[in-house]
Amino acid sequence: MMRILLFLATNAAILIVISIVFNILGIKSTLDAQGVNIDLNTLLLVSAIIGMTGSFISLVMSKWTAKQAMGVYVITQPENQTEQWLFDVVARQAQVVGINMPEVGIFDAPEPNAFATGMDKNSALVAVSTGLLGMMDADEVEAVIGHEMTHVSNGDMVTMALMQGVVNTFVYFFATLIGYVVDRAVFKTERGYGPAYYIVQMVAQIALGILASMLVMWFSRYREFKADAGGAQLAGRQKMISALRALQRAQEAPELPGQLAAFGINGGGVRKLFMSHPPLEERIERLQNQ
Numbered sequence: 220m221m222r223i224l225l226f227l228a229t230n231a232a233i234l235i236v237i238s239i240v241f242n243i244l245g246i247k248s249t250l251d252a253q254g255v256n257i258d259l260n261t262l263l264l265v266s267a268i269i270g271m272t273g274s275f276i277s278l279v280m281s282k283w284t285a286k287q288a289m290g291v292y293v294i295t296q297p298e299n300q301t302e303q304w305l306f307d308v309v310a311r312q313a314q315v316v317g318i319n320m321p322e323v324g325i326f327d328a329p330e331p332n333a334f335a336t337g338m339d340k341n342s343a344l345v346a347v348s349t350g351l352l353g354m355m356d357a358d359e360v361e362a363v364i365g366h367e368m369t370h371v372s373n374g375d376m377v378t379m380a381l382m383q384g385v386v387n388t389f390v391y392f393f394a395t396l397i398g399y400v401v402d403r404a405v406f407k408t409e410r411g412y413g414p415a416y417y418i419v420q421m422v423a424q425i426a427l428g429i430l431a432s433m434l435v436m437w438f439s440r441y442r443e444f445k446a447d448a449g450g451a452q453l454a455g456r457q458k459m460i461s462a463l464r465a466l467q468r469a470q471e472a473p474e475l476p477g478q479l480a481a482f483g484i485n486g487g488g489v490r491k492l493f494m495s496h497p498p499l500e501e502r503i504e505r506l507q508n509q
Contacts, residue, residue: 270388369449
């Protein structure tokens with residue numbers, strides 16, 4: 220709950236700071252002089268509501284969505300040795316990092332992968348694929364779980380949702396502002412909204428959204444290095460390096476869908492700027508140099 224309050228308080232603080240900056244720079248007066256009469260504070264508030272609402276709903280529903288999307292089988296009562304071992308590893312690491320026991324799940328996928336999700340670190344879900352359990356040895360799986368538990372204990376789910384919400388706010392705000400300015404100042408629309416507003420606003424949202432995704436992916440990659448370091452601390456550095464090398468030996472797995480990709484162990488992409496995870500070579504090198 221504390222992280223959710225921080226989530227909302229941070230967003231409110233950002234809006235206040237931006238509003239103050241607008242007033243100091245005299246942006247409203249400049250726009251008025253150009254015949255663009257727009258209430259920037261109202262637009263900013265509307266943008267925040269639109270930008271943050273989707274991110275917040277996604278965070279609240281993240282665990283349920285993950286279970287449905289990935290077909291996660293949640294271990295409530297271990298039925299075999301593998302489930303019992305997996306359950307015990309998560310319980311032990313949860314105690315070490317000082318969080319409540321997460322739900323532990325397995326999803327059927329041939330690729331080696333794992334993820335953590337949930338709106339709060341004390342009510343999270345950690346899940347691994349059948350492919351990961353089949354390909355890695357116990358030490359490597361333990362390191363992967365440590366990686367995911369670090370995501371949970373660091374509150375990465377809330378942090379990423381907050382960042383995505385702020386980014387969404389800026390994208391909508393500036394796309395709307397650009398569309399409005401072009402419509403009024405260039406096409407001289409005096410009442411309502413002309414066709415130029417809708418066209419420019421849509422194009423600007425796409426362009427700014429691409430730039431914004433680069434920023435979010437950069438932060439995701441930064442966070443992966445932190446999770447690798449946490450996994451190394453919980454399970455041992457050599458175990459974490461061995462797990463990453465095992466991923467290198469495997470065929471490149473497709474990314475987890477949507478938000479789950481940001482909390483997986485195995486990720487990648489065609490271009491580095493849009494990758495949610497750093498290249499495995501860089502992650503291994505970072506651990507070796509620590």
